[in-house]
Amino acid sequence: MSFRFANHRSFRDEQQLNLTPAYRSDEHEPAVRVVGIFGANASGKSNCLHALAFMRRFVIFSDREVEPGLGVAREPYRMTPDSLEAPSQYVVDLDLSGVRHTYGYTLDNDGVLEEWLYHYPRKRKRRVFERTGDSYTWGEDSGQRVGLERIAEVTAPTALFLSTIARFDHRHTAPGGTEPEPLRDTYQWFQKMHSRSQPHLGNRLNGIYGAGWPESDASRRTLVELLRAADVGIVNVVEVTSAVTDEQPILFRPSDLEPGNERTMTRNRRRERKRLRFAHQGPAGEVQFELAEESTGTQQLLGLAIEAADVLSGGGTMCVDEIDASLHPLLTAKLIGLFQSIASNPRHSQLIFTSHDAALLGTIDTEEILHRDEIWFTEKGADGASTLYPLTDFKPRREGENRQRRYLNGNYGAVPDLSTHLFEQALAARGGADDAAAR
Incomplete structure (x- = not known):
């Protein structure tokens, strides 16, 4: 699985959260089961999960919540005027029942510009549908094109075709009935996603x-x-x-x-x-x-x-923002271990979380809590734009590398740039103000 997005909150340029294993070649494990995203305050960690949650919510509710003529309530990058008008894009690559699916869409303030779904039975790319505005192109193997066209006709400019077709419980099955149903399976993947922000019950x-x-x-x-x-x-x-x-x-x-x-x-x-x-x-x-x-x-x-x-x-994907707000590091490690274990996670469910807790980059009883390809970072540049990048960019060693210490020392970036001088200056100014008030 991977998630690509652009022009969402603090992320201006396209970013990719790639869950493909970097060091493991087991064909039965097409994606890592756990991903932890680390970074300084306001670096973009929460915005990364928010982009995925936004994509899910728009897929599930766009046919009901968005009224034609009122535009789309999206959240583009706001630090440059061009970004306010530029489209936002969201794309997921999924492994569903052993078949790769790619679904995505772009939208601006007025509505959906593009939407597409492909799947890859027998490793070959097959188009399910492509949409540009209100114009649709259907897959060559579609045996239900008339039904698809009728639903496309009632799809609002501000709604996704995937949302609209789900309301009619429409299924798109390849001839012979031996292939997955890409429209239904993709929609159900979003349905099964859990997104949790902290702190709330x-x-x-x-x-x-x-x-x-x-x-x-x-x-x-x-x-x-x-x-x-x-x-x-x-x-x-x-x-x-x-x-x-x-x-x-x-x-x-x-x-x-x-x-x-x-x-x-x-x-x-x-x-x-x-x-x-x-x-x-x-x-x-x-x-x-x-x-x-x-x-x-x-x-x-x-x-x-x-x-x-x-x-x-x-089964499904669970996204937790600031997981350390509720859990002790040892308990978070326990939860991570449950998702990593084949015995406790036979359905290949995934956990994606953000955290400030550097202890999760370390070990417990000599066992690493997170594997090398399960660690990502966010960092915000001087222009206010966030970037997302993996630990694997730094070619980490399999053993003998103290990732917790290296992270806190700034070797991977994604740590706050603290200025002792500014702290002292602020305290001195506060002290002078208190003395003046006392007089």
Whole structure:
């Protein structure tokens, strides 16, 4: 997998986050399972994930959220006037069921300029569709061109064709039925992506009393394992069911009354409500607590752990901005290890995160937390434009290189340029102001 984008927030020029393994040649592993992006404050780390989240949201919602004539609410690079009008571009290369797919689009303030989807069955490039404005070109092997054309006709200038066709649940299958369905498969990849910004608890905690709790046993075991590894005192999660009584309004009209003389009455309705309780080990045995009784940090961890368990169980990509805002480095290493492991991640799910924590560039018990091709950096230039680049550009050694120390020493760039003189000058000015106020 790779993600290319241009003219988004602090990124002016085209950048590529390439998840193709640089040192491993296993054909069953077409992409690395974990990527960590490091850099100084305001260097562009979060903007990189925001670009991917923007692409996903536009794919999922552009046919519903964007009104024709109102333009597109994009976020181009703003430091030069030309960039405000220049198009933004977003492209993903995906491996879906062993078949490469390339999907992308460009847009400006008024709408979608270009959109395209290719796939590569038997390693040969096949066009699914190409779009320029409202003009479409279809794949030569399309057996459902009439249906595609009808949906293209109702695709708004500010909406993606992929979004519109998904609303009609349309499937594009190559003749013979032996090939993947590229339109559906590509859209479902975006659907399965989880994007999480910090700090927030997320919508998952709102539904934690029922739908938010993982359904599969494997997901539940992963969640409990993460909570135990976090050393927050939780040894088990228990689902309990209680009866709840609600008052339900009903419309009452006796048979001898004319319409218009109705009156409202209420009746009690009993239903079952599922809740989660969190077991802590005490001197006299286990004691269960409600979610609201747990610390904010534990609630943050729980929301992240639920999403991780779902992604590991069901497949997909999980993006976490500032992962160190919720997790201790040892726990982050544990989460990374779950995604790296074939045993705990049989569906080849991916974790992409940003962090300031240089400890994640080091080792635990002599084992490196992140592999050489799983580390990326962002840096902002004097013109305010961010760049994204991998550790592999520096030809790192496989063993014996202290990457944590080299990063903090500035050998890889992507660290803040701190000025001791400016700090001292600011403190001196503050001290003078305080003395004047005292007089």
